[in-house]
Amino acid sequence: MPCGVDLHWAYVPEARYPFYRVGCYSNFSEEMAPAGKAGLYVELASRGKLELSAILPEVTKGLIDMGIIEHGKQIRFARLRRIEHAYVVFDHAYYDALAVIHPFLEQQRIISQGRYGAWNYSSMEDALLYGRHAAQRARQGLR
Numbered sequence: 001m002p003c004g005v006d007l008h009w010a011y012v013p014e015a016r017y018p019f020y021r022v023g024c025y026s027n028f029s030e031e032m033a034p035a036g037k038a039g040l041y042v043e044l045a046s047r048g049k050l051e052l053s054a055i056l057p058e059v060t061k062g063l064i065d066m067g068i069i070e071h072g073k074q075i076r077f078a079r080l081r082r083i084e085h086a087y088v089v090f091d092h093a094y095y096d097a098l099a100v101i102h103p104f105l106e107q108q109r110i111i112s113q114g115r116y117g118a119w120n121y122s123s124m125e126d127a128l129l130y131g132r133h134a135a136q137r138a139r140q141g142l143r
Helices: 052-065 094-107 124-139
Strands: 009-011 021-024 040-043
């Protein structure tokens, strides 16, 4: 098992780690990495600016501490990137904004569902349910 642990993904709540989620694509499908290797992803979140070049050593240490890799030399390639709007971020204006946005979209006959359309943090299962609900509403004429 190249990942070192048998998981598809895990949430990491401990403050000692710089990331909040880590996953192993190749545990899901061996075709996601070359034979005998692993394909990992690590997610971090910050409202501020992170210096990407300084993050890799911290992430590497965390992966070693968690037993996901044995040493940093196992990392053959790392693609660091910033995704500006990856998740819905709740703030003090959240509920007031939704009270304006959702009625406006309804008036425009727009079905706004899912993580971005409903402005909520949802799981994959929720996404399927939101999609089904949107299809039902569309079929019923947005009722």
